Amino acid sequence: MKFGTKAVHAGVAPDPSTGAIMTPIFQTSTYVQEAPAKHKGYAYARGANPTRNTLQQSLAALENGKFAICFSSGMGATDAVIKLLNPGDEVITSNDLYGGSYRMFKRVFEKYGIKFHFTDLTHADNVKPLINNKTKLFWLETPTNPLMNIVDIKAFTDIAKKNNILVAVDNTFASPYLQNPLDLGADIVMHSVTKYLGGHSDVIMGALVLNDEKLYQELAFIQNSCGAVPGPQDSFLVLRGIKTLHLRMERHCINGRKVAEYLKKHPKVGKVYWPGFSDHPNHEIAKKQMRDFGGMLSFTLKDDSVEKANKLMVSVELFSLAESLGGVESLISHPASMTHASIPKEERIKSGLVDSLIRLSIGVEDHEDLIADLEQALGKV
Template identity: 85%
Template sequence: MKFGTKAVHAGVTPDPSTGAIMTPIYQTSTYVQESPAKHKGYAYARGTNPTRNALQQSIAALENGQYGICFSSGMGATDAVIKLLNPGDEVITSNDLYGGSYRMFKRVFEKYGIKFHFIDLTQADNIRSVLNDRTRLLWIETPTNPLMNIVDIQACVAIARERKLIVAVDNTFASPYLQNPLDLGADIVMHSVTKYLSGHSDVVMGALVMNDEKLYQELFFLMNSCGAVPGPQDSFLVLRGIKTLHLRMERHCLNGRKIAEYLKAHPKIGKIYWPGFTDHPNHAVAKKQMRDFGGMLSFTLKDDSLDKAIKLMESVELFSLAESLGGVESLINHPASMTHASIPPAERVKSGLVDSLIRLSIGVEDAEDLIADLDQALAKV
């Protein structure tokens, strides 16, 4: 089944009692049982809910996975993966990582005896420099947030298999439309469903997808035991959003390319980070493992001034200054003070995330209007 058909139909069947084509919102906390020894598979809504089940099946299908589990946020999903580990275990991850993930790893889990190595994963062989007998998990983010670095998933998996590590991939920036990490050998795919899967800036949710039944049972146990579960209303909204995921992603990619090319040609722009350019360090890897290059990009001004970067962000009219990404509307973001503020300044700069960096989430508006907005804003700096 092609992706667009899966987006519309996967996980969704007409309601058996009414024939409703849209999955009903099962707004209930508990389920009446026929007897203590016999029930219909639903007991308490923290564990299972029919609306959420339909969504989990849909997301799993989009990632070519067997099992999906939804959580109340992307961080809730990430939290469950780290809880697979024990004190003394070690994790290898990127030095260019979403600030919320960094904060959780460093400030929550390190005090429980889990050690994290933050390294440059754009060269897979770097993994060997910190790999040891205590390593249990490789956490990959690609493209990375916000520098759009590309990690070769297959190359990293090949090294991880030598030590039987769990490989988890944060696929939020790419979405399953552009990239399917399970097909490249990963064990777990994580999504901040809040972003492209939902697509309308009205839901906070996370998801994990996997093929291994034992891994699924362990993660389901953690979800049910720890309780970071989404409600049926949010599950319904994401099911609705997924039906247009392929259409939205086509437009995000088209607009992203146009705006990246516009910025690259602008005399006031310094560096631009977008994997679709042939001079991007890992463009060949992006071309191999992604179907297109997405609607996320970052840049700095040639006059690398924080004051001018702030002036630009204050001057846009169609772009909204806000955290998050992946919605139909275009957003402009200042990672150093917003999404990545929890990372110490020295660590940010070491990975290339300077204070003047600007991140764009390109929406589905007319690209010409977005370019005109950037043009008038750049004229003021």
């Protein structure tokens, strides 16, 4: 089945009680049982909800997985993965990680005895000196947020299998439309469903997708026991958003390319980070593991001035200055003070995330209007 057909149909069937073509919102906290411990698969909504179950089936299908588990946020999904570990275990992850993940790893889980190594993952061999018998997880992002670095998923899964290490991939930037990490050997795929999967800036949600049943049972236990579950209304909204995922992503990719090419030629722009450029680090790997290059990019100005970057960000008219990404509307943000403010400045600078870096989430508007907006804003700096 082709992706567009899966987006519309996979995991979804007409409601058997009414024939409704859209999965209903089962807005209930509990379910009447026929007798003690005898029910139709539903007892209490923290454990299961029909709307959420349908969404989980859809997400599993989109990622070519067997199981999916939804959480109340992307961080809730990330939290569940780290809860698979024990004190003394070690995690290897990127040194240009999403700021929220960095904050959770350093300020929440390190105090429980889990050790995190933050290193350059653009070359898989970089992790070999860090691996020991306590290494239990590779946590990968690709493309990374916000420097758009590409991590070779297959290379890491090959290393992981030789060392009995789990591989989890944050696939938020790519979405299942562009990249399927399970097909490359990953054990777990994480999504901030808030972003491209929801697609309309109206939902907070996370998800994990996987194939291994034992691992699924462990994560489902954590989901139910710790309770970070999404509500049926949010599940309904994401189900609706998924039906147009392929259409939206196609436009995000077209617009992302047009804007990236425009910025690269602009005399006031310094470096543009977008994996579709042939000179982007690991571009060939991106071509191999992705179907296109997405609508996320970041850039600096030649005059590497925070003041001028700020001036540009408040001068745009179509782009909205806001955190998050992946919605139909275009957003502009300042990672150093917004999404990555929790990372110490010296760590940010070492990984290349300078104070003047600007991140764009390119929406589905007409690309000529987006370029005109950037042109007039750049003219003011």
